[in-house]
Amino acid sequence: MTPPESRTGDDDAYVVDTRRQPSGRGRSSSATATSHDDAYVVDTRNRPAGSRGDGSGAGPTDPARRPRRRKGRLIALLIGVLVLAWLAFMVWVPYNAWTNITRVDSAPSGDRPTDGKGTNFLLIGSDSRQGLTEEQKKLYGATNAEGARTDSIILVHVSDSGNKPLIISLPRDSYVPIPGYKKNKINAAYTFGGPKLLVATVENATGLPIKGYLEIGFGGFASVVDSLGGVDICVPFNMKDPEAGIDLKKGCQTLNGPNALGFVRTRHTDPRGDLGRADRQRQFLSAVMKKAMSPSTxxxxxxxxxxxxxxxxxxxxxxxxxxxxAIAIFQAMRSVSNGDGLSATVPISDPNYTTYAGSSVKWDSAKATELFRMIKDDESLTAVPKGAGN
Known part of the structure; x- marks a missing residue:
C-alpha cells in the first residue's frame, strides 16, 4: 500500500495520494496532476506559515492580520461613541437652557381675534434693568430709567402655506387704543399691564391672534452678542450717543455686546427717529440669528x-x-437674515403725529388694515405697502 504522503526528490514537495478518497474531497485547488488522475503533487515551497495555499500569503489565522483588525474595530467603536456623545450634547444643551427660561402670563382674557391661517408671534425687546449690576448699568448706559418699557415690538408671522416668513416692526411710539385705557403710545401698554396687556393691545390694533410671546431683556441683548464673539453689523452712518453709550463710525464692523445694544437703542442720532431704530432692530436680530446658526457656533x-x-x-x-x-421664531429670523423672508415696518402716515402723549407715530389705517388682512389670510407677500413715513 502506498503511504498517504511520500517525499519526492525535493524536501519541500510532497505527493498526496487521494485515490481512495471519495470524489471531490481532499483535493487542493493548487494541486498539480502527476502520472494518473487521482494523484496530486502539492508544492509548498516558499510559502509563508499560515498560507491558505492559494498564493495569497495570508490566511484566516495569519497572526499579522489580527492586531490590524482589532485596531480597526476599536477605532470604529471610538468614532461611534464620539458621534453619539456629540449628538447627545447637541440635544442636552437646548433642553437644559429651556428649563432655565423665565415664564410670564401673556395670554389676554376676554374676547380675542378669531384664528387665521399661519401662526403669529410677538417678539419684544424690553429695556428692563432687572438683574443688572450698577457696573452693567453704567456700561450699557442704563442708569436713569426705572421700571420696564419696550424698546422694540416685532410681529412675526410663520406661514402654513409655504410662503416666506414675515417680521413686521410696530414702532414703540405707535399711537393706538389700549384696552381699558385711552389711546396712547403702544409701549405704554407694557408699562400699564405688562406682557398680557401688550399682547391684548397688539391683537386689538392688528386683528391678528398672537400665539406665542418671546421677550429678550435689556442685559440679554449684550450677553447674547458677547457669547457669539460679536455680531457683524453695517452701521449706516456715524453714531455718537452718550445716552446709549456708543460712538460708532459708519461702515461694516463687528460689534461687541454694549455697542450692539447701543446700536439698537439709539434714536437721537437717527434722522428717522423711531422708524430708523425699528429698521436697525430687525437688522440686529437677523445678524444675531445668522451668527448663532453658523457652523462656527x-x-x-x-x-x-x-x-x-x-x-x-x-x-x-x-x-x-x-x-x-420659540424655535419657529428663531427660524423665521434666520430666514430673513438669509434673504428668504420679508422684513418691514407697518405702513405709516405720520411719523411725528402730535398727541397728548407727545410726538407719536400714526399708522396709515387703510394700508395697515389691508396688510394685516393679508397676513391673517396667509397670503404671499413680496413687499409691505409703504406709507408716508417709510
Whole structure:
C-alpha cells in the first residue's frame, strides 16, 4: 500500500495520494496532476506559515492580520461613541437652557381675534434693568430709567402655506387704543399691564391672534452678542450717543455686546427717529440669528453652550409658548437674515403725529388694515405697502 504522503526528490514537495478518497474531497485547488488522475503533487515551497495555499500569503489565522483588525474595530467603536456623545450634547444643551427660561402670563382674557391661517408671534425687546449690576448699568448706559418699557415690538408671522416668513416692526411710539385705557403710545401698554396687556393691545390694533410671546431683556441683548464673539453689523452712518453709550463710525464692523445694544437703542442720532431704530432692530436680530446658526457656533461645543445659556438667561416666554414655537421664531429670523423672508415696518402716515402723549407715530389705517388682512389670510407677500413715513 502506498503511504498517504511520500517525499519526492525535493524536501519541500510532497505527493498526496487521494485515490481512495471519495470524489471531490481532499483535493487542493493548487494541486498539480502527476502520472494518473487521482494523484496530486502539492508544492509548498516558499510559502509563508499560515498560507491558505492559494498564493495569497495570508490566511484566516495569519497572526499579522489580527492586531490590524482589532485596531480597526476599536477605532470604529471610538468614532461611534464620539458621534453619539456629540449628538447627545447637541440635544442636552437646548433642553437644559429651556428649563432655565423665565415664564410670564401673556395670554389676554376676554374676547380675542378669531384664528387665521399661519401662526403669529410677538417678539419684544424690553429695556428692563432687572438683574443688572450698577457696573452693567453704567456700561450699557442704563442708569436713569426705572421700571420696564419696550424698546422694540416685532410681529412675526410663520406661514402654513409655504410662503416666506414675515417680521413686521410696530414702532414703540405707535399711537393706538389700549384696552381699558385711552389711546396712547403702544409701549405704554407694557408699562400699564405688562406682557398680557401688550399682547391684548397688539391683537386689538392688528386683528391678528398672537400665539406665542418671546421677550429678550435689556442685559440679554449684550450677553447674547458677547457669547457669539460679536455680531457683524453695517452701521449706516456715524453714531455718537452718550445716552446709549456708543460712538460708532459708519461702515461694516463687528460689534461687541454694549455697542450692539447701543446700536439698537439709539434714536437721537437717527434722522428717522423711531422708524430708523425699528429698521436697525430687525437688522440686529437677523445678524444675531445668522451668527448663532453658523457652523462656527453650532460646531464649537463651548460657543454653542455659551450662546444657549445666554439666551436662556436673557429670554422670557409666555407660559403657553412651546419650544417648537420659540424655535419657529428663531427660524423665521434666520430666514430673513438669509434673504428668504420679508422684513418691514407697518405702513405709516405720520411719523411725528402730535398727541397728548407727545410726538407719536400714526399708522396709515387703510394700508395697515389691508396688510394685516393679508397676513391673517396667509397670503404671499413680496413687499409691505409703504406709507408716508417709510
Amino acid at each position: 453650532v460646531l464649537v461645543p463651548w460657543k454653542y453652550r455659551s450662546f444657549a445659556d445666554s439666551m436662556s438667561h436673557g429670554l422670557t416666554l409666555g407660559q403657553d409658548t412651546t419650544m417648537g414655537e
